[in-house]
Amino acid sequence: MTRQTLFAANALLPDGWAENVRLEVDADGNLDQITRGAAAGAATRLAGPVLPGMPNLHSHAFQRAMAGLAEHVAPGSSGDDSFWTWREVMYRFVGALTPEQVQAIAAQLYVEMLKAGYTAVGEFHYLHHGPDGRPYDDIAEMSRRTIAAAGASGIGITQLPVLYSYGGFGAEKAGEGQRRFLNDPNRLLRIVEVLKDSHEDDPQVRIGLAPHSLRAVTLETLDEVVAGLTGLDPAAPIHLHIAEQVKEVEDCLACSGRRPVEWLLENHAPDRRWCLIHATHMSEAETKGLAASGAVAGLCPTTEANLGDGLFPAVDFLAAGGAWGIGSDSHISVSPIEELRWLEYGERLARRKRNVLAGEGADASLGHRLYSDALAGGAQALGRPIGALQVGRRADFVVLDPAAPVLSEMPAARLLDAMIFAGNRNPVRDVMVGGEWLVCEGSHRDERKVLEDYRAVLRTLLS
Numbered sequence: 001m002t003r004q005t006l007f008a009a010n011a012l013l014p015d016g017w018a019e020n021v022r023l024e025v026d027a028d029g030n031l032d033q034i035t036r037g038a039a040a041g042a043a044t045r046l047a048g049p050v051l052p053g054m055p056n057l058h059s060h061a062f063q064r065a066m067a068g069l070a071e072h073v074a075p076g077s078s079g080d081d082s083f084w085t086w087r088e089v090m091y092r093f094v095g096a097l098t099p100e101q102v103q104a105i106a107a108q109l110y111v112e113m114l115k116a117g118y119t120a121v122g123e124f125h126y127l128h129h130g131p132d133g134r135p136y137d138d139i140a141e142m143s144r145r146t147i148a149a150a151g152a153s154g155i156g157i158t159q160l161p162v163l164y165s166y167g168g169f170g171a172e173k174a175g176e177g178q179r180r181f182l183n184d185p186n187r188l189l190r191i192v193e194v195l196k197d198s199h200e201d202d203p204q205v206r207i208g209l210a211p212h213s214l215r216a217v218t219l220e221t222l223d224e225v226v227a228g229l230t231g232l233d234p235a236a237p238i239h240l241h242i243a244e245q246v247k248e249v250e251d252c253l254a255c256s257g258r259r260p261v262e263w264l265l266e267n268h269a270p271d272r273r274w275c276l277i278h279a280t281h282m283s284e285a286e287t288k289g290l291a292a293s294g295a296v297a298g299l300c301p302t303t304e305a306n307l308g309d310g311l312f313p314a315v316d317f318l319a320a321g322g323a324w325g326i327g328s329d330s331h332i333s334v335s336p337i338e339e340l341r342w343l344e345y346g347e348r349l350a351r352r353k354r355n356v357l358a359g360e361g362a363d364a365s366l367g368h369r370l371y372s373d374a375l376a377g378g379a380q381a382l383g384r385p386i387g388a389l390q391v392g393r394r395a396d397f398v399v400l401d402p403a404a405p406v407l408s409e410m411p412a413a414r415l416l417d418a419m420i421f422a423g424n425r426n427p428v429r430d431v432m433v434g435g436e437w438l439v440c441e442g443s444h445r446d447e448r449k450v451l452e453d454y455r456a457v458l459r460t461l462l463s
Contacts, residue, residue: 053119055378058327
């Protein structure tokens with residue numbers, strides 16, 4: 001890659017919109033100089049307003065291929081569908097997936113993410129073993145497949161191999177549907193170490209770890225795996241599903257006498273390395289405690305709505321200064337715009353008010369607050385130098401389409417409001433990741449071949 005000099009008439013910098021911005025990208029794909037009020041000169045002129053690319057902090061890539069398969073009432077069922085009945089559909093779907101199929105599904109998903117304006121992904125990866133539960137000869141085979149898909153598509157990835165050891169609180173035995181997920185701490189840490197050694201010098205890959213949930217680990221195994229990861233990399237990200245469902249809270253109370261977030265805060269003191277996914281059902285004390293910890297709340301509003309999880313206490317969490325980011329989780333939607341929109345709309349519906357999360361100030365921009373907060377929280381959760389047009393960060397950014405009707409004649413101060421809340425056409429025109437153009441005029445360089453491979457997988461799976 002060669003050095004690039006780019007010029008944006010409008011660019012979203014950390015302190016707000018700026019005009020006539022020159023962006024210098026070095027040969028390693030990093031921003032090494034940013035000049036405001038510059039002349040374009042010989043720089044390449046970008047076609048529209050420029051935003052930092054959005055980190056997607058929570059993904060289960062294989063679930064993209066089952067999107068739409070759980071939206072009916074099964075014959076003979078009571079019609080009382082929930083997260084727990086959806087989970088049984090997922091277990092059946094995942095039972096026979098091959099490594100090659102997982103890679104093809106992930107590649108299609110990551111192309112869709114890039115076209116939507118996501119430039120990095122946190123892959124919360126728990127599909128480790130063969131259909132019979134036995135490890136592949138390469139214990140990291142399945143993780144390598146999603147990393148390979150990320151490399152081929154060009155998206156940055158934080159790979160999070162998942163520790164999944166039990167079927168429920170109190171070290172309950174796992175079921176047949178979970179056998180492909182199961183590891184003990186030693187085996188999981190071997191996967192982490194192998195991946196870390198393989199990608200040590202790749203700026204597009206970060207390796208962390210994810211205890212699946214408090215119901216899938218014990219205090220002892222959680223302690224062991226976190227200590228092991230810290231020994232390998234003291235700054236490595238740690239992600240954890242928590243308090244997604246009311247039943248999960250009730251089961252945790254019954255087992256430990258504590259609510260999930262309360263238990264974690266008392267027993268493991270999560271900090272800025274941690275990202276707690278969902279954290280939907282929290283008490284007031286838990287909400288304030290999580291915000292004060294510095295950990296990121298990983299919010300996935302479209303999946304949380306699809307599964308009937310409930311509403312995250314966003315107003316109280318943001319008022320307490322909590323960090324948060326967004327993820328597309330089960331990928332029933334692959335759109336940062338929709339995630340941000342529905343985070344706000346959930347609060348509007350619950351409170352019967354408007355512009356609930358806009359923050360302080362008579363002219364505060366809701367879109368700017370949502371987008372900027374999600375950038376910062378997502379970058380923190382993924383543990384990579386992304387999420388801002390700033391010297392030293394990766395050159396990950398999105399160029400908006402100036403021809404998009406929703407953006408027409410819109411002043412820069414209102415662009416993000418219009419983008420998020422005023423239309424459904426994707427306004428992303430071009431996408432650069434790590435200094436490399438991956439999406440140009442709305443099309444990914446390899447989208448046709450990736451889609452052909454994905455369709456072939458679906459034909460096999462759905463037959």
